[in-house]
Amino acid sequence: MRGDGNELNERKKLILKAIIEAHVRDGEPVGSKYLTQNKQFSLSSATIRNEMSELEEMGYLEQPHTSAGRVPSEYGYRFYVNSLMQKYRMSQNELARMNALVKSRLAEVDKLLETATQLAAALTNYTSIAIKPGRSATAITKFRLVFITDEVLMLVMLMADGSVRTGQIHADLQLSPGLLERLEMILNTQIAGKRAEEISMPLVMEIERLFGEGDSLVGPVIKYICEVLAENTGGDVKLSGVNHLLEYPEYADAHKFKELLGVLEEKRDLLRLVSETDESDDRPQVIIGSENSVEEMQDSTLVFQKIRSGGKVIGAIGILGPRRMDYSKVISTVEYITDNISELLRASPGLPPGGQDDDEHKT
Amino acid sequence: MRGDGNELNERKKLILKAIIEAHVRDGEPVGSKYLTQNKQFSLSSATIRNEMSELEEMGYLEQPHTSAGRVPSEYGYRFYVNSLMQKYRMSQNELARMNALVKSRLAEVDKLLETATQLAAALTNYTSIAIKPGRSATAITKFRLVFITDEVLMLVMLMADGSVRTGQIHADLQLSPGLLERLEMILNTQIAGKRAEEISMPLVMEIERLFGEGDSLVGPVIKYICEVLAENTGGDVKLSGVNHLLEYPEYADAHKFKELLGVLEEKRDLLRLVSETDESDDRPQVIIGSENSVEEMQDSTLVFQKIRSGGKVIGAIGILGPRRMDYSKVISTVEYITDNISELLRASPGLPPGGQDDDEHKT
């Protein structure tokens, strides 16, 4: 019954569009009469009723119960997003607000993502999600040891993917810049480039031998390095504006809302969701209802877009709301914010400058 | 009417305790009859009624309406927490679970706090909050510049409070270790120890003059330093288990819950709340209802405890739930978790080892 025959005539499209937009606006089923009175259709309610009846048969609409108006089906929304919707044009006001917010804080990617989420939530009145996928353990290409105090050193690690990690290590013996220089060299020759599995006990002992004094220094350092290598950084998810959801009657059911909240906090599912989608698709992705493999989110829509920097996906920002959501506005917002972030990332320093990747060398 | 005369006799205390515990258990007003049938009181309901009536007059109990049972008043809870409650003894099971979780991930304070929150939420079935107060702008005592690639350097700043901040800076000119060494020295002589206001334009120009080449390097570096100095790090708040709140009918009202969520996300109020309390008190703090200055939280109770490392408050973890909360269990949990974290912080490195503070030198 879906997409049978060949699609909708113009009038049906217009009606469907009007229904969806009306429903999104006030959240109630839309009746035939409503469409005639408020709107530009020069048709009677009866005619519209007939069309609606057909639209229902074709799967674009649904009836909550006999005497209610129609509501867009998931399929209907999907069609709307794919074909009917026109891009939302931000108002002067919104644009100004956005620019101001975007410019305010940049710097580290983390902060950037967080700001972006808050922004998205504030602008759309839906819940917004920042996703930072975990980098799966990469090798370390270079070490630097920095002398901080007599007892503390900082370990700086340049990762193969171009990012940098740092950590402080507390040593039990008296440190000196010279000592660190020696250890740094040893690390760079012996450990750089290796994966966690390759750091065997004999290797560690060899290093301790080379370094000579103070295995109370080598020990903690190696331990820290192993931790970083093994880390498989879990990825991070930040929510903003969860409270907005409660504005929509769709989330009135406390129990279901609780479940949803639980999933959102769990991170895992969200991360999977983002990584499941087409890796190369850099447009906003719209996941409507049951297209979503996470059960608890099947009454919601998730719109998200990946953010790249130097060819690598470094995160994503998304918006979550009821299936009845202002797709046009949400999609534009996500798109706009993502673009801006990419822009900022290109301009500012802060993270991988594209470094040792294959693609970038052709310039 | 509060605390008039001189306090409760034994029987009143017992009855009050029983009422509170029953109410916490099932969330409904407690009637006189209920107390007699289920419980160990060898009294009739009438007697209990009389006692309850007096307890009400004294301000420990309240009646939602004439024909409902009694409910503990805020004052009643406060009394319970202060005098009646006995420490919750964790079950073998809970202890095991906790230990396992605590041991799993430690390392950075951030991670630690996050794990702790999740733990607290899981154990208590309330919402848990990790609070990392912002350090109010401190001076930088020392700089280190680390060569990372031809174009990127890492700026390491030792702060006056003993912590370390790092940031990457992208330079437009070709970097070299020698270059950085020179700049490092200039920074250490010219800027170290200064506050943000003291970094004037003339000073910056002086530095550029001293450094000579490439103000395309000095510019970004100084800018970054100023940002860090001005930063007044906002502090951070992490929530876990928000969904648990929805289990309690107290939070059924979607609108109020939305407001509460909004406040929790805002961070600001929470941070204030924690910093408002007695700085030196390291026991768990219990803020019940209207004792809380945040309006939206006046129907809730917040239990939290500060975490110190080397004398400095580095964060707090707390639990938020309905006023009717299992105080005994919650307080013990918070206490236990906090103690464990302190323990871990003492054992592992990772953060300020107490550094250049006054108190610590006396060892």
Add this chain to the structure above:
DNA sequence: ATTAGCACTTGGATCATACGAGTGCTAAAC
């Protein structure tokens, strides 16, 4: 092909009633 008209369905709001839980008080019992 469109429209007017009408019978039918149905969820929600409104109202009245009944019920149950709990109290406060008085008078009797210990």
Add this chain to the structure above:
DNA sequence: GTTTAGCACTCGTATGATCCAAGTGCTAAT
């Protein structure tokens, strides 16, 4: 003097009946 039994009273909620408005589907007329 304290405790208890008994009873009238209060009040929130659950239940059910009724009504209404909105919307549909269908048929017949335009």
